[in-house]
Amino acid sequence: MNIGNIQFRHGLFLAPMAGITDHAFRSVCVACGAEGVTTELVSAKGVYYGDKKSEILAKINNNERPAAIQIFGSEPNIMAYAAKTLSRYNPEYFDINMGCPVPKLVKNGEGSALMRSPDLCERIVYAVANAVSVPVTVKIRKSCDDFDEDSAVKVATACEKGGASAIFVHGRTRSQMYTGVADKTVIARVKSAVTVPVIGNGDINSYESYLAMKQETGCDGVMIGRGAYGSPWVFSQIIAGINGEEYTQPTVAEKKEILLKQFDMVVKEKGMNGIREFRHHLLQYCKGFHGSAKLRKEISLLTTPKSVLDAIDAVFV
Numbered sequence: 231m232n233i234g235n236i237q238f239r240h241g242l243f244l245a246p247m248a249g250i251t252d253h254a255f256r257s258v259c260v261a262c263g264a265e266g267v268t269t270e271l272v273s274a275k276g277v278y279y280g281d282k283k284s285e286i287l288a289k290i291n292n293n294e295r296p297a298a299i300q301i302f303g304s305e306p307n308i309m310a311y312a313a314k315t316l317s318r319y320n321p322e323y324f325d326i327n328m329g330c331p332v333p334k335l336v337k338n339g340e341g342s343a344l345m346r347s348p349d350l351c352e353r354i355v356y357a358v359a360n361a362v363s364v365p366v367t368v369k370i371r372k373s374c375d376d377f378d379e380d381s382a383v384k385v386a387t388a389c390e391k392g393g394a395s396a397i398f399v400h401g402r403t404r405s406q407m408y409t410g411v412a413d414k415t416v417i418a419r420v421k422s423a424v425t426v427p428v429i430g431n432g433d434i435n436s437y438e439s440y441l442a443m444k445q446e447t448g449c450d451g452v453m454i455g456r457g458a459y460g461s462p463w464v465f466s467q468i469i470a471g472i473n474g475e476e477y478t479q480p481t482v483a484e485k486k487e488i489l490l491k492q493f494d495m496v497v498k499e500k501g502m503n504g505i506r507e508f509r510h511h512l513l514q515y516c517k518g519f520h521g522s523a524k525l526r527k528e529i530s531l532l533t534t535p536k537s538v539l540d541a542i543d544a545v546f547v
């Protein structure tokens with residue numbers, strides 16, 4: 231599948247997850263087979279008002295390409311200004327967040343609240359697409375309001391009209407947040423309604439769930455979030471399945487190598503500040519290991535690079 235003229239061999243995308251998908255994790259996922267990644271969400275207003283923290287999130291390293299910068303906001307001109315400004319980080323494409331359920335954004339008419347106004351979604355996409363020279367995609371949910379069954383179809387067609395090059399669809403409503411089962415029928419309905427590629431998202435964590443998403447929706451690609459958290463090798467598992475190859479989980483030594491690589495990048499990039507965030511990753515990597523409950527407590531107390539490395543050595547033997 232393509233986004234504009236960028237080719238994605240299998241259409242395997244890492245989902246943006248604020249606080250999780252930093253440079254280190256994104257590049258580890260790319261090394262494991264993810265073909266496209268997205269930055270954590272960047273506030274268009276923040277960029278407009280010159281907030282440096284917002285811009286830092288938009289940086290992309292060369293080992294995580296192709297990559298999209300995801301922006302959020304509700305005002306077409308500010309969104310366009312932000313995208314134009316962030317073009318200096320050379321994303322392969324921009325993605326517009328139309329799915330975030332966090333009350334702080336929704337109250338401002340941003341994130342999933344945009345889905346209440348397909349017309350505004352179209353104007354935002356149009357403004358951003360005309361401000362930048364790379365493709366623009368949108369990431370939507372099933373709906374913002376539970377009663378609005380056809381919301382995703384209306385918003386997707388409006389975004390296509392505005393110039394979107396692909397539509398990412400997470401099959402949950404705003405009120406579901408990340409709970410319950412993602413609805414694949416809504417992804418199938420969006421796929422039938424638009425001509426641009428549709429990428430299905432929600433609950434994929436194996437080749438089998440990838441296949442179910444593809445077969446039940448007809449989607450062109452898939453996006454994986456929590457299924458890759460602590461298991462970035464889910465991408466290689468899916469690629470093995472696509473190629474009809476037998477897949478064996480990475481050995482403990484291989485898992486250790488991946489997470490050491492990630493930790494090394496985190497420390498180089500964020501120094502001591504990265505340790506707190508990395509602890510959450512480490513917990514995910516340790517899921518299912520013998521004595522997980524005790525480990526959970528120990529990991530939450532790690533504060534230095536040496537203590538993290540010692541903990542990794544103690545678990546991954």
Ligand SMILES: Cc1cc2nc3c(=O)[nH]c(=O)nc-3n(C[C@H](O)[C@H](O)[C@H](O)COP(=O)(O)O)c2cc1C
Pocket residue numbers: 245246247248249250270271300327329330369400408431432433434453454455456457
């Ligand atoms: C902790 C967390 C942070 C997230 N942050 C973002 C975000 O910044 N932008 C976005 O579009 N979606 C965000 N999402 C939603 C995911 O991209 C994805 O749509 C959702 O997790 C469903 O996919 P999954 O079942 O594969 O995890 C976030 C999800 C989680 C769990």
